[in-house]
Amino acid sequence: MGDDSIGGRLSEFIGNLGGFLRKFIFSVLSVGPIPNHIAFILDGNRRYAKKHNLKEGDGHRAGFVALLSMLKYCYELGVKYVTIYAFSIDNFNRRPDEVQYIMGLMHEKIEGMLKEESFVRSYGVRVHFLGDLKLLHQSVRIAAEKAMRVTANNTKFVLLICVAYTSTNETVHSVHQCFKEKRRPMDKFQEEEQQQQQQGLIKLVDLERNMYMALAPDPDILVRTSGETRLSNFLLWQTAFCYLYSPAKLWPEISLWNLVWSVLNFQRAYPYLLKTKMKRY
């Protein structure tokens, strides 16, 4: 037996041990309530690159690797929805070469998603892209639309990717949609009904139904890395009763323990969150 295969077996053994440990930890966590939906603000890729003397692009690539691990952990834990803030409308104001680079990387990763051996394909993930998608570079938009089409029948796990997104824009979008709905030509009966309801022409349920995020229940946990404690126009509407967690680590450094810690804290806050959620109207 050569050294290579011993080394290979050893790393496989350690890998399995890691998987076993993880399973054990997750089964302990599962005694309590498991969050249905976790949202992430992936903050710190650029700082990570600076810290390790890498090119800025390599920071984003390291961030993508961290994202894949985190998605797998969430899946194994039984979280059904994950939302990530990949690119905000404001990010289009960054240096043109950086925007160009990120668009290129996004394109590459979306294409990668559709390959046989990818996380999306092998775990049966449904992918949604949300935001003002017409702002994306055309090649990225086409790839994103294809990814949504191809994964439309997957049900096991739902990944919502906010690109060209801000909460304020989502709200404006929703209001526009509500108006469009209400202005549709009506028959006599509907007109009478509407006159009765004129006080509240647009209701809370209308607004919520027309949000991009209507595809998922509100998040239970929002994680923002790099110790930043701002929401930066992300899911403002949906986080009214959400547990917020902001570890000091930069995004590419985020680990299993951060996830475990956030779930433990969510579980501790759960009775309170449940009570306040009930009061929502």
Ligand SMILES: *[C@@H]1O[C@H](CO)[C@@H](O)[C@H](O)[C@H]1NC(C)=O
């Ligand atoms: C999804 O399911 C529908 C109805 O069963 C089918 O017509 C469609 O081709 C499927 N789409 C994909 C991408 O598999």
Ligand SMILES: *[C@@H]1O[C@H](CO)[C@@H](O)[C@H](O)[C@H]1NC(C)=O
């Ligand atoms: C925001 O939302 C509105 C309404 O849907 C849309 O018309 C507008 O183009 C969006 N984008 C920006 C960058 O404001």
